[in-house]
Amino acid sequence: MYTYITTGTYYFLKKLEEQHPDECMLLMQNAETALLWHETKGATVFQSPRKYEVIHSSGQLEKKGFIACNHVPVREEGRPVFEFKFTERMKKVESFPGFTAFRLLRPLSNDTYIVMTMWRDEEAYKDWKQSSSFVESHSKALQSAESTSVFSGPSYVSVFVLEDKKEEDAD
Template sequence: MHVYLTTGTFDFLKRIESKYPNEVMVTMVNENGALLLHETIGGTAFKEPRRYEVLESIGEIQKEGFAVMNNIPVKDEGRPLFEHQFKNQVQNIENEPGLIAFRLLRPLSSNTYVILTVWENEAYHQKWKKSDTFFEADKIKGTSINTQQNIFASAPYVSKYSITK
């Protein structure tokens, strides 16, 4: 399974999405613009997408919700450790209230992994961030990865999007 991401104006991306009604395509917006996500086992119609392989998957990405993308640049030598750590933590989030979907995305044309979570709404995401599950995962991540070696190429960043029909 692969995920392809492209950006553009909301109207332009919605037109692309509407051309492929049988594909999993979801347009998202935030204060910086719009993003179109295409999840597929095949190729994509996007001309120059960011390309990812899906390593872990929970749930189905819907046409409504609140998406959070944790973008984490990882050095080549740190990829195995990073992937192992996050694959082992998937079960910690799968039963969280309000979670619709989760994807651990390995970059195919960059060094930036994406941890995508889709929630029913922003309130569920905020509630999860205050939960013991979140703090436990963050604590494990911090001790296992950061103290063993510096695997990060640069600072991670978060992108948040609204998904609406």
């Protein structure tokens, strides 16, 4: 399974999504940008996307909700350690209230992984970030990172909203 990501204006990406109704696509946006994700076993319809292999997933992608993407640069030699430890850590989030889906994406053309979690809404995501499970799993990750130095640079988080078509049409 692969995920392809492209950027553009919200309306351009919405039109592209509508042209491919049988494809698994997520149109997400925040104050700075809009992204269109295409998850498929085959080729993408995008002309020049960022390419990722889905190496761990749980839950079903939905067309509404809240998404948090942790962008994590990982050294080539650190990839197996990072993938194993992150997959183990994510088991804690899967049973958290409001959790919808998770994807661990291995980059195919750079060093930055994407750890995507999908939530019912922003409130569920904030509840997770304030939970003891979050604090415990992230403190273990920091200890592990300091001892193995698998990271090639600082990580950062970007957040997005997905809008349900039915809700948009009702407005």
